[in-house]
Amino acid sequence: MEDIEDLLVGGGGAAPPGFRLPITAAVGINKTTTKKKKKPPNNNNTLQQQPPPPLNHHHVPGTQTIFLKTFGCSHNQSDSEYMAGQLSSFGYAISDDAEGADLWLINTCTVKSPSQSAMDTLISKCKSAKKPLVVAGCVPQGSKDLKELEGVSIVGVQQIDRVVEVVEETLKGHEVRLLNRKTLPALDLPKVRKNKFVEILPINVGCLGACTYCKTKHARGHLGSYTVDSLVGRVKSVVDDGVKEIWLSSEDTGAYGRDIGVNLPILLNAIVAALPSDGSTMLRIGMTNPPYILEHLKEIAHILCHPCVYSFLHVPVQSGSDAILTAMNREYTVGEFRKVVDTLTELVPGMQIATDIICGFPGETDVDFAETVNLIKEYKFSQVHISQFYPRPGTPAARMKKVASNVVKKRSRELTSVFESFTPYNGMEGKIERIWITDIATDQIHLVGHTKGYVQVLVVGPNSLLGSSAMVKITSVGRWSVFGDVIEILTESSDVTIPSENKDTINKERSSPCSNQEDACACSSAQPEPFACESNCCNIAATDPAPEAQSIQNAPTNPSLLSRRKPSPTMVETESNTNQKLATSNVHGHDWGLLDTALIGGIFISFLTIVALFLYVGS
Incomplete structure (x- = not known):
C-alpha cells in the first residue's frame, strides 16, 4: 500500500521549522475494497482475510469515541497530546475505555522489545474486537512492513497534524498510510495535556548520532530543529494557559540547533527570559548525550543555576567501559562523561544527574561490566535507568554476537541491587x-x-x-x-x-x-559572571x-x-x-496583637459614647 501524497497547489515549498505549512490538498485514499490482491493463505489471525467494514453512509464526523494509548518517551507523550487536541477540536471524545471506544489509536515506541511486544498484543486485541485501528509513532515509521501492521491505518511521526484525516477515513472503512516526512508539525496545534500544569515541548526531532543499537533514528530521522522564535512563542503561550512546568523534549536536547545555525544555550537563554520573574513556572531540560554538551558545559551550568530552571539533567552513559562505548558508537569516552558530571556538579550547587545503563551489550565482558558497576558506585546517581540489551531488527548491534541471556539478566539484577543500596535522601529531614x-x-x-x-x-x-x-x-x-x-x-x-x-x-x-x-542570587543577576x-x-x-x-x-x-x-x-x-x-489552619483564630486590641477598644468606647449621647438627648 502506497502512502497518501499531499498535492500542494503551486508546487509548495517547505515552511520554516515551527511554522505551519499552508496546505490546500487533494487527498487520495487507497480503498482496500478496490485494490485487487492475491488471496492470502487461510489464516484467521490476519486482518486482510476479513473484508473491510462497510462504508457507513450515516457516519457523522466527530461524534465517535477514540481510545488513545501511548508507549515510550515524553516526545511520544507530546505527540499524543497534540493528536488528542486535534481530535477533540474536531468533536471526537478521547477515552481510556478501550471496550467502549469506536476506534483505537496506538502511539508506539521502538526503543525496547517489551514496548513493541505490548503494542503487538494491543493490536491483536483490537483486531479480535474488530475495532477500527490507527497506529502512530516510531514503530510504523521505522518498520512499516511489519506483519502486525498489515491492514492497519498508519500516521507517521511528522504527520500527526493530519491525524483527523486518518481517523476519519479509517472509520469509513479505508486503510490509510501517512509516512512521508515533509516538515515539522506546527507547535501551535490544538493540544490536550495529560497534566494541565505540564507542557512537554519538543525542541527538535531526530539526532546526529548513529548508535549501533538504536532503532529510534530509523523512525525520527536526522536532526530537525524548531526555530528559537517559534519555541519562545510557544513558551509564552503555555505560560498564559497556566502551565507551571515546561519539559524540553527531544531525542537529543544537546544537539539542538546545529542544523539551523544556533545552539542549546542560545535557546535556553531565550526561554528563561520569557518565563515569569516570580518563579511560578519552572523549566526542565531534557535528555542530552555527552558529545553535544561538552563544548557548552559552562553556559549550561550557568543556566541550570537560574531560579526558574531545575538543577537536573538526564545524561545517559550506557556503559562504564570505553570498549563497549566504541562498539555502541556513542562518540564519547567514559572520561568525557565524567567531565560532564564533574563540571556540572562543581558549578551548579544541588545539581542532580540521571543516567542510563545497558546491561549485556554484545561483547561485554565481566571486566567491562565491573567498570560500569564501579562508575555507578562512585557517583551514586539518584536515578539510574537500567535496561537489558534488546537487539532491534535492522540495527548493526542486532548482527553482533550476543551475551548469554542468563548472564545479561544476572548483570541487570546485580546493578539494580547496587543502585537500590543507595540512600540519596538521608540528611534532608528538617530542611x-x-x-x-x-x-x-x-x-x-x-x-x-x-x-x-x-x-x-x-x-x-x-x-x-x-x-x-x-x-x-x-x-x-x-x-x-x-x-x-x-x-x-x-x-x-x-x-x-x-x-x-x-x-x-x-x-x-x-x-x-x-x-x-x-531574594537576590548571584546566579540570576542581570549581568552575571x-x-x-x-x-x-x-x-x-x-x-x-x-x-x-x-x-x-x-x-x-x-x-x-x-x-x-x-x-x-x-x-x-x-x-x-x-x-x-x-x-x-482555617479554623483557629490568629493571635491578637497590641494594635488589634487598641482598635477594638477604641471601637467599643465610641459605641458607648454614642449610646450615652442618645440617652442624654432622650432625657
Whole structure:
C-alpha cells in the first residue's frame, strides 16, 4: 500500500521549522475494497482475510469515541497530546475505555522489545474486537512492513497534524498510510495535556548520532530543529494557559540547533527570559548525550543555576567501559562523561544527574561490566535507568554476537541491587525547601511536588494547591521520595492559610536564598559572571528521586512516572497528621496583637459614647 501524497497547489515549498505549512490538498485514499490482491493463505489471525467494514453512509464526523494509548518517551507523550487536541477540536471524545471506544489509536515506541511486544498484543486485541485501528509513532515509521501492521491505518511521526484525516477515513472503512516526512508539525496545534500544569515541548526531532543499537533514528530521522522564535512563542503561550512546568523534549536536547545555525544555550537563554520573574513556572531540560554538551558545559551550568530552571539533567552513559562505548558508537569516552558530571556538579550547587545503563551489550565482558558497576558506585546517581540489551531488527548491534541471556539478566539484577543500596535522601529531614506542586499521587492522598533539584516531595493538602509553589519542611525520607509539611504558599493559586507559628519558622530556617523569589542570587543577576554560582547560592540539598519503576530492569524513562510512585504505608502514616494541620489552619483564630486590641477598644468606647449621647438627648 502506497502512502497518501499531499498535492500542494503551486508546487509548495517547505515552511520554516515551527511554522505551519499552508496546505490546500487533494487527498487520495487507497480503498482496500478496490485494490485487487492475491488471496492470502487461510489464516484467521490476519486482518486482510476479513473484508473491510462497510462504508457507513450515516457516519457523522466527530461524534465517535477514540481510545488513545501511548508507549515510550515524553516526545511520544507530546505527540499524543497534540493528536488528542486535534481530535477533540474536531468533536471526537478521547477515552481510556478501550471496550467502549469506536476506534483505537496506538502511539508506539521502538526503543525496547517489551514496548513493541505490548503494542503487538494491543493490536491483536483490537483486531479480535474488530475495532477500527490507527497506529502512530516510531514503530510504523521505522518498520512499516511489519506483519502486525498489515491492514492497519498508519500516521507517521511528522504527520500527526493530519491525524483527523486518518481517523476519519479509517472509520469509513479505508486503510490509510501517512509516512512521508515533509516538515515539522506546527507547535501551535490544538493540544490536550495529560497534566494541565505540564507542557512537554519538543525542541527538535531526530539526532546526529548513529548508535549501533538504536532503532529510534530509523523512525525520527536526522536532526530537525524548531526555530528559537517559534519555541519562545510557544513558551509564552503555555505560560498564559497556566502551565507551571515546561519539559524540553527531544531525542537529543544537546544537539539542538546545529542544523539551523544556533545552539542549546542560545535557546535556553531565550526561554528563561520569557518565563515569569516570580518563579511560578519552572523549566526542565531534557535528555542530552555527552558529545553535544561538552563544548557548552559552562553556559549550561550557568543556566541550570537560574531560579526558574531545575538543577537536573538526564545524561545517559550506557556503559562504564570505553570498549563497549566504541562498539555502541556513542562518540564519547567514559572520561568525557565524567567531565560532564564533574563540571556540572562543581558549578551548579544541588545539581542532580540521571543516567542510563545497558546491561549485556554484545561483547561485554565481566571486566567491562565491573567498570560500569564501579562508575555507578562512585557517583551514586539518584536515578539510574537500567535496561537489558534488546537487539532491534535492522540495527548493526542486532548482527553482533550476543551475551548469554542468563548472564545479561544476572548483570541487570546485580546493578539494580547496587543502585537500590543507595540512600540519596538521608540528611534532608528538617530542611526547608521550595517546591512546585503539579500532580496527585496514585494513593489519592498526597500531592506531588519537586524541589529545584527535582527531588520528589509528597505533601498532604487540598487539590487547590495544584499549580502552586510552596515552602515545605521535610519531615521524613523514603527510598524514592521525601515527605514534607507545607508551611508557606508562595503563589496565589490556593486559599489555604498557614499557621502563624510556621511562618515564623520559615523566616528562621530558610536555607536557600534562591528559594525566595524576592531574594537576590548571584546566579540570576542581570549581568552575571559565567561562574557566579557560589556555594551559598541556589543551595538545594538533596538528590533527585527515582521511582521504583525506574530502578528495575526494562524500566521506562518517562519522567511522568515520578508522580506515580505509591508511598509505602509507613510513610503515609508518618504524614497522617499533615492534613489535620492544614485543615485546622482555617479554623483557629490568629493571635491578637497590641494594635488589634487598641482598635477594638477604641471601637467599643465610641459605641458607648454614642449610646450615652442618645440617652442624654432622650432625657
